[in-house]
Amino acid sequence: MNLRRRFLWALGLGWGATPALFAQHVLQEQLLQPYVGVNAVQKGRVKLEIARLADNGFNVPLKVSVASPMTAQDHVRRLLLLSNRNPRSLMAGFEFGPSSDQVLISTRVRLGGSQTVYALAQTSDGLWWLDTAEVEVTESACLDQT
């Protein structure tokens, strides 16, 4: 093996190892654990609307709604927007009082690459509800180290 080939081989190794240094997709259990703990997470009630393809990761519009009667006994306590690839997974968290009626949030987030976006809601009975959406990001919002 000559020097050039060895260099190329090392470069190839380096290329293969590089993604490990970058922020990788976090597993769902790891992502949700800090918020839900040991509690079970159910699908349903939350609805996350987000375009399948995002041209620009710097500015991805999304809409979240949670179906709830919103009475003092049964209402949505909080809603979290999580990313499984961003360097900081919690993008935004919202807290509601029992006085609010319907939970309908529309905002714009940054996404560091193609990933799954999680909308996690907790109702007043302590149950956690989840909806996810896959997003392909053409241009990542993370252009530097992450």
Next chain:
Amino acid sequence: MMHSRLQIIPAKLPSQMTTVRLLIRHPMETGFRFDVNGSPVTKNVIHTLTAQFDGKQVFQATLGSGMSADPFLEFQVRTPQSGELILQWQDDAGETGKVKALISLPG
């Protein structure tokens, strides 16, 4: 004082919700970027935003670096009677912003 734009779609009945749309001019600096000299740019994001209606807190948002620059937020608040809606926010640099809107229900 940060520049912001507020749009309110008031409820037409006491049972309906008032829609609040807020757009704030803010870089939402993530802390992961570097300037032309290679030194890191300090993180500066709007971390908390609250909405008060008639002195009572009705909504709170905790924002992070995952929010886009010039953050836009649309949400709903219940306004059973006419009153004043106050939106307040604060960023990591300690700068605060505040906007008020008078909501008057017909009847």
